Amino acid sequence: MTAVSxxxxxxxxxxxxxxxxxxxxxxxxxxxxxxxxxxxRPHEEPVVGHPAIVADWLDNQDAPGTWAFEWHPVALExxxxxxxxxxxxxxxxxxxxxxxxxxIRLADDGRAREFTDWWIGR
Numbered sequence: 687m688t689a690v691s692x693x694x695x696x697x698x699x700x701x702x703x704x705x706x707x708x709x710x711x712x713x714x715x716x717x718x719x720x721x722x723x724x725x726x727r728p729h730e731e732p733v734v735g736h737p738a739i740v741a742d743w744l745d746n747q748d749a750p751g752t753w754a755f756e757w758h759p760v761a762l763e764x765x766x767x768x769x770x771x772x773x774x775x776x777x778x779x780x781x782x783x784x785x786x787x788x789x790i791r792l793a794d795d796g797r798a799r800e801f802t803d804w805w806i807g808r
Contacts, residue, residue: 753775755771766791
């Protein structure tokens with residue numbers, strides 16, 4: 687893969703956020719390659735492939751309007767992007783603020799081949 691650019695990462699985050707807002711299977715699949723590995727936490731076994739990622743996402747979905755997310759890139763190297771984010775949940779059992787560090791390995795088409803979310807509550 688060509689070196690990932692800030693614009694490519696921003697486009698991917700837009701895909702991820704669209705899925706986060708809609709919780710639609712098509713939007714979730716649009717952000718990930720067919721054989722992608724998704725880790726909700728770094729120590730977890732990955733959820734692999736579209737069917738498993740969509741099912742896991744929908745089992746853990748956040749209701750639209752209950753969260754806000756801000757982010758900025760920390761590092762771009764080869765096909766890997768690292769972004770720092772802050773997620774604030776206003777309702778539900780997740781209510782509160784979380785610091786995120788996302789490690790994303792992007793495919794040539796801009797979708798994620800691997801995604802790991804390192805998060806911690808404040």
